[in-house]
Amino acid sequence: MAAPAxxxxxxxxxxxxxxxxxxxxxxxxxxxxxxxxxxxxxSTQAVAQQFVQRVADTSGLHLRMATGGEPAAITFEVKQxxxxxxxxxxxxxxxxxxxxxxxxxxxxxxYGGVTVWQLLTxxxxxxxxxxxxxxxxxxxxxxxxxxxxxxxxxxHYQSVADIKRLIEWMSLHxxxxxxxxxxxxxxxxxxxxxxPALTRVGACRQAVGLDSELTGGADRPYCGYYTEADVRDIVxxxxxxxxxxxxxxxxxxxxxxxxxxxxWLGVTGKRPAVWTDWGVxxxxxxxxxxxxxxxxxxxxxxxxxxxxxxxxxGGDEADKQQWNASPEVQAQMRKxxxxxxxxxxxxxxxxxxxxxxxxxxxxxxxxxxxxxxATLPTSEVVMSWHGDHDERVALAALRQGHDVVMTPQESLxxxxxxSDLPDEWAGPSPVATxxxxxxxxxxxxxxxxxxxxxxxxVQSGLWTEQMRTFAHDQHAVFPRLAALSELxxxxxxARDWNGFxxxxxxxLARYRALGIDYxxxxxxxxxxxxxxxxxxxxxxxxxxAAVGTMRYTTDGSAPTPQSSxxxxxxxxxxxxxxxxxxxxxxxxxxxxxxxQVLDETSLLGRDGSALGTCSKQPPxxxxxxxxxxxxxxxxxxxxxxxxxxxxxxxxxxxxxxxITVERLAWRFGDEARDAVxxxxxxQFEIHADSCKGPLLASLPLASAVQAKGxxxxxxxxxxxxxxxxxxxxxxxxxxxxxxxxxxxxIAFSK
Ligand code: ACM
Numbered sequence: 001m002a003a004p005a006x007x008x009x010x011x012x013x014x015x016x017x018x019x020x021x022x023x024x025x026x027x028x029x030x031x032x033x034x035x036x037x038x039x040x041x042x043s044t045q046a047v048a049q050q051f052v053q054r055v056a057d058t059s060g061l062h063l064r065m066a067t068g069g070e071p072a073a074i075t076f077e078v079k080q081x082x083x084x085x086x087x088x089x090x091x092x093x094x095x096x097x098x099x100x101x102x103x104x105x106x107x108x109x110x111y112g113g114v115t116v117w118q119l120l121t122x123x124x125x126x127x128x129x130x131x132x133x134x135x136x137x138x139x140x141x142x143x144x145x146x147x148x149x150x151x152x153x154x155x156h157y158q159s160v161a162d163i164k165r166l167i168e169w170m171s172l173h174x175x176x177x178x179x180x181x182x183x184x185x186x187x188x189x190x191x192x193x194x195x196p197a198l199t200r201v202g203a204c205r206q207a208v209g210l211d212s213e214l215t216g217g218a219d220r221p222y223c224g225y226y227t228e229a230d231v232r233d234i235v236x237x238x239x240x241x242x243x244x245x246x247x248x249x250x251x252x253x254x255x256x257x258x259x260x261x262x263x264w265l266g267v268t269g270k271r272p273a274v275w276t277d278w279g280v281x282x283x284x285x286x287x288x289x290x291x292x293x294x295x296x297x298x299x300x301x302x303x304x305x306x307x308x309x310x311x312x313x314g315g316d317e318a319d320k321q322q323w324n325a326s327p328e329v330q331a332q333m334r335k336x337x338x339x340x341x342x343x344x345x346x347x348x349x350x351x352x353x354x355x356x357x358x359x360x361x362x363x364x365x366x367x368x369x370x371x372x373x374a375t376l377p378t379s380e381v382v383m384s385w386h387g388d389h390d391e392r393v394a395l396a397a398l399r400q401g402h403d404v405v406m407t408p409q410e411s412l413x414x415x416x417x418x419s420d421l422p423d424e425w426a427g428p429s430p431v432a433t434x435x436x437x438x439x440x441x442x443x444x445x446x447x448x449x450x451x452x453x454x455x456x457x458v459q460s461g462l463w464t465e466q467m468r469t470f471a472h473d474q475h476a477v478f479p480r481l482a483a484l485s486e487l488x489x490x491x492x493x494a495r496d497w498n499g500f501x502x503x504x505x506x507x508l509a510r511y512r513a514l515g516i517d518y519x520x521x522x523x524x525x526x527x528x529x530x531x532x533x534x535x536x537x538x539x540x541x542x543x544x545a546a547v548g549t550m551r552y553t554t555d556g557s558a559p560t561p562q563s564s565x566x567x568x569x570x571x572x573x574x575x576x577x578x579x580x581x582x583x584x585x586x587x588x589x590x591x592x593x594x595x596q597v598l599d600e601t602s603l604l605g606r607d608g609s610a611l612g613t614c615s616k617q618p619p620x621x622x623x624x625x626x627x628x629x630x631x632x633x634x635x636x637x638x639x640x641x642x643x644x645x646x647x648x649x650x651x652x653x654x655x656x657x658x659i660t661v662e663r664l665a666w667r668f669g670d671e672a673r674d675a676v677x678x679x680x681x682x683q684f685e686i687h688a689d690s691c692k693g694p695l696l697a698s699l700p701l702a703s704a705v706q707a708k709g710x711x712x713x714x715x716x717x718x719x720x721x722x723x724x725x726x727x728x729x730x731x732x733x734x735x736x737x738x739x740x741x742x743x744x745x746i747a748f749s750k
Contacts, residue, residue, distance in 0.1 A: 006132035020136035029130035035072030043106035060128035089141030146457025147488030148177035154184025171241035173485035185256035202257035209665030250314030252285035279669025316366035391444030419521035430618035478518035505588035561587035605747030614643035635742035643731035654748035691729035
């Protein structure tokens with residue numbers, strides 16, 4: 001009888017070169033020996049031990065480190081002259097002698113170890129069972145030197161333990177830079193002994209809105225910072241996984257917390273509160289000598305704590321209104337012979353950068369000043385987030401001689417929500433899908449070969465205004481980090497969405513084994529329901545990535561890989577509970593079941609998240625208060641414009657309407673200027689045909705203004721709606737800056 005075939009390799013990121021043999025496999029089972037050979041023995045031994053631990057933790061196989069010269073099933077060998085591309089590269093050879101990782105450095109051995117761990121967790125692996133690994137050779141090395149995740153610990157901070165988990169998971173995606181954003185308007189989170197008020201004052205803000213759920217009450221401030229010991233712990237842990245922690249001290253904007261601690265750092269002489277809003281704060285550092293001395297002192301401490309060659313000094317979103325209004329700053333600008341405040345920011349950045357360069361470090365910063373037509377020090381690495389689906393700012397940076405890291409907000413800002421599903425988590429607009437992340441343009445269009453060489457990497461951003469918990473961080477980061485991993489590591493010729501999608505089930509199974517709470521948004525079924533004949537319903541299913549097979553049940557049971565596959569729109573009778581999940585070809589559940597009950601309310605009601613916005617702008621998704629006994633609601637809201645459209649609503653002669661709403665704290669800073677105020681009083685209005693059409697109902701909000709959480713309001717319709725389809729417009733009157741109304745659901749009844 002033929003032995004069962006070894007599963008095909010399923011690796012992520014896709015290696016540079018794969019050469020599977022036509023036959024043959026190695027069996028790895030409990031007790032298999034892991035050996036270490038060659039140079040750099042201690043580091044390679046540590047890499048091998050980490051590998052053994054990871055395999056035990058995740059796959060349940062207990063491998064054993066060699067104690068003497070015994071033959072090993074898996075060997076790590078570092079040879080400085082190994083024929084391997086790049087210091088971070090490696091070869092994995094699987095043949096009759098076993099599995100051998102060869103690299104020039106322990107860093108390469110680490111990445112080889114990650115690949116072997118993936119070989120030991122192939123599609124369909126069972127915990128603890130022996131694994132067959134197909135013979136062949138993998139020759140691999142990274143495409144880019146900078147493969148980064150930015151973590152914003154300013155808006156909401158994460159525990160040291162959670163940051164370590166994130167670093168471990170990054171390293172398993174072969175990422176190597178944690179861009180750690182530790183200063184913000186909303187919190188200064190890095191202990192600087194020379195300036196104790198930075199953390200004594202600057203690390204605390206009033207607990208506004210949902211922050212009070214974290215602190216236990218609105219009267220308890222939201223506080224947190226990292227001590228020197230915390231930083232050393234994180235840096236050391238990251239180094240063991242070949243991740244550099246690049247700190248970001250954001251200057252001269254995003255500095256309101258620093259000015260709250262030391263008002264002399266500012267321009268106005270006044271002391272602001274640590275900010276409780278999101279957005280762009282007007283508080284800027286004063287670009288004078290006293291501030292520059294402060295910045296040098298802070299950076300000296302940063303350089304003591306962080307061995308990274310790179311240090312970010314930010315430079316984004318420095319709103320110049322305070323500088324423009326200050327005679328002192330105006331005089332400084334003129335004295336320096338500068339034409340405008342953007343040039344003054346460039347001057348300031350040059351001074352700060354010079355201090356880093358003097359100490360052998362390399363400054364990193366955002367592309368904002370280039371976008372504004374000013375310059376940055378040529379040695380500064382530019383993180384390019386501007387462009388709006390166009391890489392013009394990145395291209396300008398390359399043409400000015402900068403090394404560039406591509407981090408386009410449209411596709412690589414992982415705080416953006418990733419689907420329009422009713423159960424999608426909160427995040428700013430617009431949607432950034434898994435596919436969009438995968439399809440990110442990493443070499444600007446129009447770049448010459450020489451310019452392209454200066455694109456040193458890619459970076460995703462985890463900005464945490466709306467991410468109060470590590471569960472939310474995980475939902476936002478995974479699996480989009482898998483897409484980033486492939487952008488950063490795999491050669492351009494390996495870019496293949498279908499191949500990526502085929503390799504995802506094995507990767508998601510590894511996520512489960514690692515305990516990662518990932519999003520299934522790209523694969524989850526979405527329901528479109530319309531009326532069919534005789535009171536039945538027509539249901540159309542789709543999933544965003546168009547990957548996998550959606551399978552359904554109508555008897556209330558959870559769908560399995562054997563359940564009916566969805567092929568074309570279904571016609572189902574009323575009172576059916578339709579349950580749908582998405583499965584990969586091998587039966588792996590790509591998306592957990594979603595349920596849609598089909599009854600009269602499915603046509604007469606809509607969740608707010610299924611409505612359009614009156615501005616036609618994509619909505620943001622905002623969290624509501626968590627009810628005691630139910631999931632936290634998430635609302636689709638056009639911030640500053642509480643107005644929704646329900647096109648072609650079939651109301652079948654409805655006579656009543658009920659809406660469920662919640663009033664959210666206004667925390668949207670500079671977005672206030674775009675707020676749309678409709679009348680003075682506080683009510684919801686429902687109009688037919690257009691927002692100025694006949695008033696169907698008005699629902700006074702007086703009782704809801706002070707309520708915590710959701711409130712339901714009901715009214716009889718003022719005029720008959722008829723039986724045909726009507727466009728509906730639903731809005732709240734009043735000023736959104738006094739409280740942003742969100743619409744959970746609108747439901748008509750007869
Ligand atoms: C940024 O997103 N403000 C860099």
